[in-house]
Every structure is written in C-alpha cells, then in structure tokens.
Amino acid sequence: KNEVEQSPQNLTAQEGEFITINCSYSVGISALHWLQQHPGGGIVSLFMLSSGKKKHGRLIATINIQEKHSSLHITASHPRDSAVYICAALSYNTDKLIFGTGTRLQVFP
C-alpha cells in the first residue's frame, strides 16, 4: 500500500462542474502539497498546507490532520484546468516529499 494515495486516478468533467480530488496518507506529516502537472512535465505548486483550508481563486484545498486526509476542490471548472494533480506529503520523520501517483483531470467544453 502506498503511503500517499489519491482518488480518483482519472476524472472527466464538463466545463463549469465542481471537482473534488482526494488524498489520503499514512505517514506523519509536517505539510501537504498539492501540485499541478501539465503535459510536457512542468510542475506548479498550488498549495502547501498543514491545517485547515486555503483558497486561491477557484481552487480550494482542505486538510484534516486527524483523519490524514486532504481534498482539492476546483469550482467552475474550465478546460484549462485539465492537468494531472498530485498530492505530496512532507514526512515529518524523514523530511522527504512522498508523492501520490496523481489524478488526471480532463475538463471538456
């Protein structure tokens, strides 16, 4: 079992839909990252959070430390949101980032 698991693996949506991507982890963490990766490879850091909730534009990330679970929400999704979204846990013990395998999102017009 992976230390960081994401669901779903693949997600398709119509433009305007509300999107939720989930991340569960089994290690103690000091922070959790949500990353976006477009075709071609470059990774953009969306959020780093260790408690509560953060919001940037149409993106919202939440984390529940007790349940070891985080969610990434996209409101009013748009085709340009199509990408792979990766959850990465910063292990408290090892100070290393442990990555999930990603969720591939496709938003159709």
Next chain:
Amino acid sequence: DAGVTQSPTHLIKTRGQQVTLRCSPKSGHDTVSWYQQALGQGPQFIFQYYEEEERQRGNFPDRFSGHQFPNYSSELNVNALLLGDSALYLCASSSGTRDNEQFFGPGTRLTVL
C-alpha cells in the same frame, strides 16, 4: 525573477553512457532536491543538496550522484545508464530549513535507448 530552470529539456542517450543534468534554483533558494518521475507515476525522491552537501538520499543506487555549487546550482549525474533510467527528472528548490515550500523546474526528459 526567474524560477527554477533546468537544462537540457530533452536528452537521448544509449545504455552504458553517462549523463549530467543541471538545475538553477529560484533566486534566494539554497536547497535543491532532485526527483525521478517514470511515465504514469508520481515523482520519486533521489536526493537533496544543501550547503554543497548531500543532506538526504532516497532509494537510488550509487550510479546516481550529484553536486551543488557555491551559487546553489546543482547537477545530477547518472552513470552506466540503463533503459529503466528513462524518465522525467525534476529539480525543486526551497529555502534552507524544513517545511519550506518547494518550487519545481520544468524537468529534463531523459530517454535511454
């Protein structure tokens, strides 16, 4: 302000050869981490450099080595390339202490034939 830059963007090598990948961190950052991302997988941690020394290492063989220069830029070297080394190699920079956010470069796609 330039973000994290990596070179080259693409590289093709044959088995047994050696390769060097380069990374320049974001301005003000002094820590560089390297990751390998195989197709369809999440990135895997290779190692991290801070103050010109390897501070942490993942589960990669000694064929993978690195270096950090006084200007904080870094190199990743892979010797005796195997087909399985074909991947996207990502560099991320951060500032010093733990818990600081990492900023990723665009990656170098290495193909080993």
